[in-house]
Amino acid sequence: MIKGIGVSAGIGIGKIHLVEEHSIEYTPKQVTDTDAEKKRFHDAVELFCENTRVQAEALRKTAGEKEAEIMTGHISIVNDPFLLGEVDKLIDGGQCAEASFDSMCDMFIQIFSAAEDDMTRQRAADVRDVRTGVLSVLLGISEVKLSEVPPGTVICVKELTPSMIAEINKDNVAGILTETGSTTSHSAILARVLEIPAVMSVPDIMKAAGNGEEVIIDGGKGTVVLSPDEAQIKEYSEKREKLLLERRELEKYRGKVTESADGTVYELVCNIGKPDDAKKALDFDGEGVGLFRTEFLFMDKTSVPTEEEQFEAYKKAAIILGKKPLIIRTLDIGGDKDIPYLGLAKEENPFMGFRAIRYCLKNRDLFRTQLRAILRASAFGNISIMFPLITCVEEVREGKALVEELKAELRSEGITFDENIRVGIMTETAAAGIIADLLAKESDFFSIGTNDLTGYTMAADRGNSDVSYLYSALQPAVLRMIRSIIKAARDNNIPVGMCGEAASDPMMIPLLISFGLTEFSVSAPSVLRVRKCISTWTKEKADEVADKVMSLGTESEVREYLQNL
Amino acid sequence: MVSKFLTVPNAQGFHMRPASVFAGAMGKYPCSVTIKFNGNSYNAKSTLNLIAACMKCGSDIELICDGDQENEALAEGAKMIEDGFGE
Missing domain, CATH: 3.50.30.10 (Phosphohistidine domain)
Incomplete structure (x- = not known):
């Protein structure tokens, strides 16, 4: 093998x-009529572009718009003014078109191939492709x-x-x-x-x-x-x-309601990081967005994005989703996510430090801008606001008070927004799990972030190989945390979702059904698989599994039992 | 001649798409457009030169325009870079 x-x-x-x-070998020769040679070269470039446009059109049909852009990228490579100018100079010096173009392409192939990053190295392939194409035309050989x-x-x-x-x-x-x-x-x-x-x-x-x-x-x-x-x-x-069958089998779940074998309906939505991903969520048959991470708007920038910029981004996602839900999580920075221009101080212990809601409540201008943008976008779809990293009731109250203040401001400015916009929280800290009953009275919904919840409950960093064995959502402690968060939500009649990786884990799904989760938020490509998995469970069977799991003392016992179901 | 010091803000730097969009936009101006980075000068109207320069997120560069419409070219070019090429 x-x-x-x-x-x-x-x-x-x-x-x-x-x-x-095909061998695109040629014998370099000296030319005397350099103008004729330049014309021969430019004609070849033009024909190459024409051929490439046909290929791009073919790709647009079989693969899609973005894929076709790869071919149109070749057209822009060959029309590069620097490249064309240098080739003309070489021809003027008496070299033939083949040798002139070849040596310029070669130069860029060498530079790109020597680059440190993979992306640039891969561009060498595109230049090689262009070189082969143009030389083939010049030499009159078919590709x-x-x-x-x-x-x-x-x-x-x-x-x-x-x-x-x-x-x-x-x-x-x-x-x-x-x-x-x-x-x-x-x-x-x-x-x-x-x-x-x-x-x-x-x-x-x-x-x-x-x-x-x-x-x-x-x-x-x-x-x-x-x-x-x-x-x-x-x-x-x-x-x-088996793979093909699975793929076909999953396709049967496209367009279906997400329900268990005994007919309980669940919401099955997606996690996204950019407005355009909302389209992807729908393509994969997601029923909306359960987590829109907004950090992308703040990264790749040199200053805080304006209200207008943020408004446009949120509005775009809202319009793509129409009536389907869109839960926007407010800025979740700090921890491992740094944004240079915010000038966050270096911390001894960033995961326990000044991040997410804590940072936003202390940096009111930044938080107000984001909340105003979200509120304005709420006029265009079915938007909810979600605060990350909640650990105590005050944070929820303060955040909600700010939302109310901004609503009044928008009202007085005559700007429309959704008056009934829901405000929920991420339950992803041990503290939130323990006081979930209190938080449920202050929130319109919960979303369990299992990645952070696991880390904070187990006090274990999954990136540290010495302790990562502790980092598992199947740890009895984490399972109890999840169960009590869901129970608190259900006792207070608010919806409760999960947006961490565990929501799409087939071992976890029966437990979540038994505990009473109402919404699964997963990566777009997992939607059909999760819908199928949910459809195989009844509450009764899920309860049996959960009862057994909650009686087991160790993570490995839990894992072994669930794997052998 | 006019110039401005800038920092590349987008995560991918000057990869294929931003480079070709940027070179295309600069190509419209009659003045010369050059980017100075790591002690080298690159023709900023050339996608290939921009990719070859390997400018990453956080790279400090100088955008230099010289000739007719140099102020307009500098304003548009600087804004494109500062906005992270809309990515």
Whole structure:
């Protein structure tokens, strides 16, 4: 078995099609009619752009707008004024068009390949692609055509270029193998969109594999089996069928209500970090947004974003979601999330320090700006406000008082907003768990953030390998915390959701159903899987599991029991 | 000649998209547009040069415009960088 980087999940079984790149070799020569040579070069560039536009159009249909932009990016590379100017100069010096363009591309390929970051290194592939394309036109050779391979083909190539993948008929291609590239390559992104299993950076695969040789690739694990025996083909065929079946099976849950086997309806929403992700949430069939992290607005900036900027961002997400809920969490900085221009002091113990709601209540101007922006956006959708890291009742009261003050301000300015906007809290600290009964009387809803709740309950940093074994949402202490938070919410008739990773964990779901959670907020790609998992449980069966789990004394006992269900 | 010192604010720095948007916008001006970073000068009308410069989030750079409409070019260029290219 050979190991590479799995960049597009799925099992591919088929016959190798080795793609030998056309030789774009030429004999450099001196030119005397430099104007004619420059015209030959510019004509070639123009034809290349035309071909690329056709490929971009093809990709726009098979993959999408963003993917097509990769090809249009090639057009902007070749039209780079610096590049064109330098090539003209070289031709003026008497070099032929091929040699002039080749040497300029080569220079950028060298620079990009030597870069420290992966993103820039991957751009070398784009320049190589452009070089091959333009030189092919200049030399009058046709580029590699992948559109006519037979069904069940595994394409094997040194470097897969976006222009090659634009030609691919995905029904005939069972998989892709390359010697270069990684998960951030443009071709890897395209392979994922087209749902073609792909393994990249497989060392010397072009030498190891023969044309027509049988091959199995596992794009999830990044493994390749050349000339597999019958047992391996059988094993992987079954695995492949299972994966495809699962994918089809999950599709059945698209557009369905999220309900348990005995008909209790749950809300199944998504966690997002940018306004555009709201669209993604809907694409994956999420029923709204249970957590909109607003830190993105504050990062990548040199100063605090204005009310207008924030308003536009929140409004955009609200409009995309329409009547569906959008819970916006107010700024959650500090801890491990620093924003340089806020000038947060270095702390001995940042996770116990000046962060999130604590920071916002002390920096009123910043908090007012954000809350005003959220309130204004609430006129355009179904928005709720959520405060992070609550540890005591005063924080909720102070936050809510500020919201009321700003409502009055907006009213007097004649600006519309949702008068009944709900204000809830993240219950993610041990303190919030212990006084959940008191907090429930002050809040319109709870959302359990299991990542922080686990850390704060266990007093364990999951990034510290010496103590990370303690960091588990299945720890009896964390489970009791979750149970009591949900109970407090239910006793006070307020909705209670979960927006941490645990909400999509199949081991956790029966417990959450038994405890009485009302909303699951998960990453968009998990929506259908969680909906399916919820549909398999009745309250009675979930209660049985929960009773047993709550009688177990250790995390490993809990884990073992749940894994064997 | 006019110039301004700036800090690249967006997480990805001058990667493909910002670089090509920026170079495209600067290409509209007749003046020369140069970015000085780490002691080197880069033609800011060239996407390839911008990517090659490897400017990251937090990089301190100087944007220099020289020639016709240098003030307009500097104003637009500086704003694009300060806004993190709308990312």
